Amino acid sequence: MADISLSAATPVVPRRRFRWSTVVDHAILITGALIMFLPLLILVQTASTPDVETMKYGPGLYFGDQLDDNFRKALFEASGFSGENTGLAMFKNSMILGLGFAFGKIIIGMMAAYAIVYFRLRFATFAFWLIFTTLLLPLEVRILPSYEITQKLGLLNSYTGLIVPLIASATATFFFRQFFRSVPEELVEAARIDGAGPVKFFIDILVPLSQTMIAAMFIIMFVYGWNQYLWPTMVTTEEGMYTLVRGIKQIVQVLQGGNEIPEYGRANVLAIIAVLPPVAIVIFFQSWFVKGLTESDK
Amino acid sequence: MAQVTLDSVRKIYPNGVEAVTPASFQIKDGEFVVLVGPSGCGKSTLLRMIAGLEDITEGALCIGENVVNTLDPADRDIAMVFQNYALYPHMTVRKNIAYGLKNRKTPKDVIAQKVDEAAKMLNLTDYLDRKPAQLSGGQRQRVAMGRAIVRDPALFLFDEPLSNLDAKLRNQMRIEIKALQRRLGVTSIYVTHDQVEAMTMADRIIVLNGGRIEQIGTPSEIYHNPASTFVASFMGAPPMNLVAAEMQDGRLSFAGLELPLASSLRGPVTLGLRPEDLIIDSHGPLAMEVELIEELGAHRLLHGQVDGQRLTVHLAKEEQVALGPLRLSCRVQNLCLFHPETGARMEGGFAFNLAQTRQEERV
Known part of the structure; x- marks a missing residue:
């Protein structure tokens, strides 16, 4: 009896059943992951190989020993003529552009959405749709007038000129508007009775409630700003103002014209450095993202 | 304050x-x-x-x-x-x-x-x-x-x-x-x-x-x-019974109920009766057909019809009831009369001639 009851008490672990569909699913996913990963692998391989070998054989199968050397060159040696655009300087410029972009767009988008949702403005809806339709007009459409204005204001080769002309964001305004509309009306009323004016309500209540939304916007806008190519190319002519994305191109381009071999290794190290911050930001804010989705506390 | x-x-x-x-x-x-x-x-x-x-x-x-x-x-x-x-x-x-x-x-x-x-x-x-x-x-x-x-x-x-x-x-x-x-x-x-x-x-x-x-x-x-x-139907659970009645020659009549009423009103009126003002009385003037009994522990609610009009009666738990026919009388002090169309209360403090009503003796 005792034996029976004992054996009955031990939980039976069901054996995993082997399914072909699972195998196929995984095969597809692994293949996809490898395909996505391959360019990065080539990047690292090239960055670690002497430029001569890359020139001769193209991307190879073995990692070289030049990674350290290329890394130093990329970060601390300047390319170009003025000697100002070291990797570090460009990294700094890119960071300023990315952060300025993200924070600027979030702040302006939030404030615009706040005005549209919470204040009895005439033509508020019309204004919103007007903002919204600018989504149909990307930078490329208005790039010449934008450039002219920036130039006339004397903002070329300045951070202000890099960031401000692109700072208005229909996307951020739209997302914050949708979010604000989902905040219960009673919260506004309770705050009014509690003596919080419009500014206090915005800072004390709306901003903390929007945390997850802000995090999401930050990811999108930072990556967007960091990856800007066309606008920085036009606005910055001084090498000291170059951003990373712009600088990579320049290293290869400038030297191709001469008799020397293009510095593939160095350019690729820069490319790796350019990839890292967006990746880091996505990884860091991802947990916030998930938190925002699961812990709805409106 | x-x-x-x-x-x-x-x-x-x-x-x-x-x-x-x-x-x-x-x-x-x-x-x-x-x-x-x-x-x-x-x-x-x-x-x-x-x-x-x-x-x-x-x-x-x-x-x-x-x-x-x-x-x-x-x-x-x-x-x-x-x-x-x-x-x-x-x-x-x-x-x-x-x-x-x-x-x-x-x-x-x-x-x-x-x-x-x-x-x-x-x-x-x-x-x-x-x-x-x-x-x-x-x-x-x-x-x-x-x-x-x-x-x-x-x-x-x-x-x-x-x-x-x-x-x-x-x-x-x-x-x-x-x-x-x-x-x-x-x-x-x-x-x-x-x-x-x-x-x-x-x-x-x-x-x-x-x-x-x-x-x-x-x-x-x-x-x-x-x-x-x-107000009568909104306040109180169950709500007040509202039935169509008739005033004529100083008498209020509803189904078998006849009440002498010192009032010059005549014509149709809406009569309001609280469910707890209706009492079981084998000699009562109202004949009710009980269709449903709601058991609420402390008391019971009878739902049914009197003369084709829906009526609810509130009963103490001690009283024995069954589905089917039942005779009722009512406590007349608490009757209310309303205008049949506007629903407004009529004759705020009208006086029943209580001495003449036979229901009086039973209360």
Whole structure:
């Protein structure tokens, strides 16, 4: 009896059943992951190989020993003529552009959405749709007038000129508007009775409630700003103002014209450095993202 | 502490809908007044106008001595408890309660002391550092109350504060709110659609229907002397029986019931009978066909028909009943007569010639 009851008490672990569909699913996913990963692998391989070998054989199968050397060159040696655009300087410029972009767009988008949702403005809806339709007009459409204005204001080769002309964001305004509309009306009323004016309500209540939304916007806008190519190319002519994305191109381009071999290794190290911050930001804010989705506390 | 006076306060929405027809009444200092009515009757609009969350289209609203029509909600010296609590989700209970004081530049030590006092009063001391999401419905409701009482306002406003709670908790909170209001002695206006809440909590009830005040009175006045068929059918569970009757030559007749009535009325009337005023009587004049018995423990409700008209009878648990035919008589003192079309009460204090009625002997 005792034996029976004992054996009955031990939980039976069901054996995993082997399914072909699972195998196929995984095969597809692994293949996809490898395909996505391959360019990065080539990047690292090239960055670690002497430029001569890359020139001769193209991307190879073995990692070289030049990674350290290329890394130093990329970060601390300047390319170009003025000697100002070291990797570090460009990294700094890119960071300023990315952060300025993200924070600027979030702040302006939030404030615009706040005005549209919470204040009895005439033509508020019309204004919103007007903002919204600018989504149909990307930078490329208005790039010449934008450039002219920036130039006339004397903002070329300045951070202000890099960031401000692109700072208005229909996307951020739209997302914050949708979010604000989902905040219960009673919260506004309770705050009014509690003596919080419009500014206090915005800072004390709306901003903390929007945390997850802000995090999401930050990811999108930072990556967007960091990856800007066309606008920085036009606005910055001084090498000291170059951003990373712009600088990579320049290293290869400038030297191709001469008799020397293009510095593939160095350019690729820069490319790796350019990839890292967006990746880091996505990884860091991802947990916030998930938190925002699961812990709805409106 | 303050009295509240409404002088022809009216609300017309921009789309032309008149949500509140000119309403005038006065609430005494320390009084607990309940605004009750079905949804869409304008009770919340009226409350929100008093709070300052809606503009007043016409009329004057005074809290204390001052007309406050154009004052901001924050400057009206009021506190409000909302139906869905409206707690700030990202703040702890302590911060939620303190927020209104903080905005009024109250010194920190005073805030801490007041929050502690309120928390003690509401049994929230152990929860002060939690967020609203970690609290139960009843606790959240208490936090909302705490937020109201720390400010020592002149006027409490409650907007259906109990309708998100389950039935048991609702009964408990009803008592707590009433007791708290008694203790603090703050003038209060309470909006609800639940007539039980209205009857049990109010010092005075204001019954609203379609943006119009139907009746103002104490719970007992409202119950015993409803001003219209609407009030009669809305207040009381089960509601008053309303049946078509006939007045002729000083006699009121309904089914087998004949009552001499000192009144010059003639023609059809609506007769109102409270279910508990109908009694089983084997010699009674009314023949009822019982179709359904509702067992409620402490008492029973019989539903059936008399002369083709639906009637509900309230019975004590001791009385034996069965489905089928039954004879009833009624206590005539509490009869009400209403106009058959307008539903308005007729002849406020008309006198039955009680000595002549045979029902009298049985009561």
